[in-house]
Amino acid sequence: MNTPRPHPTKPGQPGARDPFGVHLRHWRTHRRLSQLDLAQEAEVSTRHLSYVETGRAAPSREMVLRLAERLDVPLRERNALLVAAGFAPMYRQRSLDDPAMASARRAVDLVLKGHEPFPALAVDRHWNLVAYNALVPLLMEGASAELVTPPVNVLRLSLRPDGLASRIANLAQWRAHLLERLQQQIAATGDRVLVELHDELAAYPVPHVGHDTPPAGGELSGVVVPFQLVTPNGVLSFISTTTIFGTPVDITLQELAVESFFPADAQTAAALPALVAQAKAQAGAAG
Incomplete structure (x- = not known):
């Protein structure tokens, strides 16, 4: 029998009512990035990113989408990030029969x-x-x-x-x-x-x-x-x-x-x- 390698740590995805910073921290750690790494990728200050992640600052819609892009977040979860930050979801989900x-x-x-x-x-x-x-x-x-x-x-x-x-x-x-x-x-x-x-x-x-x-x-x-x-x-x-x-x-x-x-x-x-x-x-x- 082939024994598969252990899969990555089981992700504890945030719930729908969790604030944006919890979602952001989840994806940042899931991608194994430090705040400094992500700040450089997204071209924002580490301090501002830290404030956003801890809830001391509210991100703009543009910032949410920029961070989601840098973190390669799937479209389904980008909607969750937008909602958590107080914005309307951006991506639709329709059946192929639509x-x-x-x-x-x-x-x-x-x-x-x-x-x-x-x-x-x-x-x-x-x-x-x-x-x-x-x-x-x-x-x-x-x-x-x-x-x-x-x-x-x-x-x-x-x-x-x-x-x-x-x-x-x-x-x-x-x-x-x-x-x-x-x-x-x-x-x-x-x-x-x-x-x-x-x-x-x-x-x-x-x-x-x-x-x-x-x-x-x-x-x-x-x-x-x-x-x-x-x-x-x-x-x-x-x-x-x-x-x-x-x-x-x-x-x-x-x-x-x-x-x-x-x-x-x-x-x-x-x-x-x-x-x-x-x-x-x-x-x-x-x-």
Whole structure:
């Protein structure tokens, strides 16, 4: 069993009623910056920053946004900073089904559809499945009904023993990779839900995978971590990339990620077109 490295200290995010200085101190310490470091980054005096943090001075809206930018605070939490300082929130959060988000939804659907015959899916900030293309349901077959009933959490689906875990040929390698990605996301966002998800995933038993497929070597060794899934068509091996919106001003878009999988070997590339045709036929029959 691979033992993941401990994730960063569990963040105790301030509550909605906490003053601005508490929020500021949380993010400054979370980013491991001294008051002097942050003052230099934000081009303000250390004394003024100290007064703002202790509540002796009230920040302007411009100052709140400048500090949030220097601290790389996610848009969702920038709203919390603004409210704590007495200002209206700046960033909206709308469902992808909102008419105002139609262009973004089309862009996501184009990416997913255009990636066929390879699998691709979109997830929110907590790794809940938002959208996917034709091949994804076929790869999820065999998982328990609970795990594929919306909202579907793709990390839970991947690593729970009654999910895909028993079918992942390089489970220990893939598990360590997912937990490491989650640790990085926690460090960036300070999201308590992700901390709880990490602890849940790390506590899952690692089932014995009775397949002889070793961790990928050759050209992939030391470059990427493959996802190797055992299917009736043999072991399908993928490498993945993550796509995010470049300049989002909406919370939903900032937190949306598209995971695109590419065949890592010739056998997988050859098998995928037939699998997509099978998936579409199944979807047509069900509809």
